[in-house]
Amino acid sequence: MADPMRIRAQLKDGGVTEVRVLMAHIMETGQRKDGSGKIVPAHHIQNVTATWNGKTVLTAQFGPAVSQNPVMNFSFKGGAKGDKVSVSWSDNKGDKRTDEATIS
Amino acid sequence: MHTFDIGRRDALRSGANFALVAAAISAGVLPTSAFADWNKAAFDAKSLNDVVKAFGGSSVDKSGDITITAPDIAENGAVVPIAIASKIPNTESIAILVEKNPNALAAQFDIPSGTEPNVGTRVKMGQSSNVFAVVKAGGKYYVATKEVKVTLGGCGG
Numbered sequence: 732m733a734d735p736m737r738i739r740a741q742l743k744d745g746g747v748t749e750v751r752v753l754m755a756h757i758m759e760t761g762q763r764k765d766g767s768g769k770i771v772p773a774h775h776i777q778n779v780t781a782t783w784n785g786k787t788v789l790t791a792q793f794g795p796a797v798s799q800n801p802v803m804n805f806s807f808k809g810g811a812k813g814d815k816v817s818v819s820w821s822d823n824k825g826d827k828r829t830d831e832a833t834i835s
Numbered sequence: 836m837h838t839f840d841i842g843r844r845d846a847l848r849s850g851a852n853f854a855l856v857a858a859a860i861s862a863g864v865l866p867t868s869a870f871a872d873w874n875k876a877a878f879d880a881k882s883l884n885d886v887v888k889a890f891g892g893s894s895v896d897k898s899g900d901i902t903i904t905a906p907d908i909a910e911n912g913a914v915v916p917i918a919i920a921s922k923i924p925n926t927e928s929i930a931i932l933v934e935k936n937p938n939a940l941a942a943q944f945d946i947p948s949g950t951e952p953n954v955g956t957r958v959k960m961g962q963s964s965n966v967f968a969v970v971k972a973g974g975k976y977y978v979a980t981k982e983v984k985v986t987l988g989g990c991g992g
Contacts, residue, residue, distance in 0.1 A: 792874055797959070801956060
């Protein structure tokens, strides 16, 4: 099981909820070689979904060119303090992780 | 205004695929909670035109309504912060491409209604390169470009 994500969801002026996500993932590109010259196989997040009250507010597809420990910032309208924002990712080896944050 | 033409056949074919998937979802064959399939063709593509083609677009227009926020000079190519904001009405998706990376597409975001057409992430850049922001709005594709110089490459380590 992968390490937890860090998610911050903050209600801003104008009723916009700003979400910042930090995922813990190695994001190996599949281009790099190890000490013995063998290619390190690609291992990276492919799909990310963010939901608020069960409604999808963002979906993303990542390639190996997204940096290690990916960051994702976005904002959506309609959130209220105390609501839950949930973020899930899955990678190319079938690993997945879901974490939740409360809008503050 | 620049237009890049892509074969009409290809555009039709990917359109048909999309229709099939949409039909499958509405018929309840595919669980809607499942992740959308990863667009391997788009992530394998080497150029802007090929990526747009893999998205199902037929051409891409330059637009001044897309803002790319990225450093002019990135000291560390492994972590280049990039934010993209679109002022184009009905923005449906935003993609980040790095022209000179081994595969151009870095990330693609789908923007449902209610979500601001404004996303940020961090990408790897192997060398100094143009960064493209591709926005899909109203079924059409638009692109903006920004050059980022890299002093230390992000690939190979």
